[in-house]
Amino acid sequence: MAERLAPIGVMDSGVGGLSVLAEIQRLLPSESLLYVADSGHVPYGEKSPDYIRRRLRHIAEFFREQGAKAMVLACNTATVAAVADLRELYPDWPLVGMEPAVKPAAAATRSGVVGVLATTGTLQSAKFAALLDRFANDVQVITQPCPGLVERIEAGDLVSEQLRQLLSGYVKPLLAAGCDTLILGCTHYPFLRPMLAEMVPADVAIIDTGAAVARQLQRLLGARELLSDGPAQATAFWSSSEPGSLEQVLPLLWNQPGSVQRFVP
Numbered sequence: 016m017a018e019r020l021a022p023i024g025v026m027d028s029g030v031g032g033l034s035v036l037a038e039i040q041r042l043l044p045s046e047s048l049l050y051v052a053d054s055g056h057v058p059y060g061e062k063s064p065d066y067i068r069r070r071l072r073h074i075a076e077f078f079r080e081q082g083a084k085a086m087v088l089a090c091n092t093a094t095v096a097a098v099a100d101l102r103e104l105y106p107d108w109p110l111v112g113m114e115p116a117v118k119p120a121a122a123a124t125r126s127g128v129v130g131v132l133a134t135t136g137t138l139q140s141a142k143f144a145a146l147l148d149r150f151a152n153d154v155q156v157i158t159q160p161c162p163g164l165v166e167r168i169e170a171g172d173l174v175s176e177q178l179r180q181l182l183s184g185y186v187k188p189l190l191a192a193g194c195d196t197l198i199l200g201c202t203h204y205p206f207l208r209p210m211l212a213e214m215v216p217a218d219v220a221i222i223d224t225g226a227a228v229a230r231q232l233q234r235l236l237g238a239r240e241l242l243s244d245g246p247a248q249a250t251a252f253w254s255s256s257e258p259g260s261l262e263q264v265l266p267l268l269w270n271q272p273g274s275v276q277r278f279v280p
């Protein structure tokens with residue numbers, strides 16, 4: 016297979032990365048995509064960095080066995096814990112990670128107060144602290160860990176009253192503190208945009224980094240002459256828990272059905 020026709024491996028701890036996968040498919044429709052949901056180990060947000068690094072090594076190895084020409088960590092928590100380790104292991108393999116959109120939010124805020132919704136793991140990381148140091152000196156950043164949201168979204172719940180109460184408990188203090196810009200710093204949360212839109216005033220901006228990740232992937236592949244001109248193969252899905260659970264939520268979160276294979280390591 017010509018290398019540019021090789022697939023791109025995209026991973027998340029579960030279904031969150033599907034929000035990024037959709038942006039990649041929109042921008043790069045000729046690319047073949049592989050998706051691993053590490054659902055047997057979700058949530059990553061409450062796991063140790065060491066644990067997550069071990070998981071990511073397995074997943075990267077799997078993508079390489081599948082001949083992937085690049086890998087996307089469609090997960091903020093996995094990126095802060097493991098992207099440096101993977102870059103060291105595979106210096107010549109294009110790897111794209113993601114981080115909360117602090118830079119664009121600091122540029123966009125008019126009130127000077129920005130809220131970040133993310134996992135505990137992301138917010139506690141040195142990488143996130145460095146991001147604040149670099150881009151958020153002139154604004155006030157209020158961070159809000161959101162335990163429990165990922166589990167609801169994994170179960171395909173985007174609308175329940177229980178979810179609404181949980182989310183509102185996280186968002187209200189940020190609004191009360193004067194945030195006019197909310198960063199969705201976990202790839203699961205873009206699925207909550209409709210519910211969030213009902214909860215926040217229309218002039219509060221809600222920012223995520225899915226589209227920016229797709230553009231970064233396009234740049235990396237373009238620079239190496241690895242962009243595919245197609246045709247793309249059907250997207251292939253793997254899950255490290257019961258494949259039926261991911262199959263059940265795919266029509267809701269991916270807008271199309273798909274068959275899921277078991278990912279064992």
Ligand code: DGL
Pocket residue numbers: 027028029031032057058059060061089090091092093134137165200201202203
């Ligand atoms: N979707 C992941 C992120 O972007 C983490 C969710 C989890 O806690 O597993 O941070």
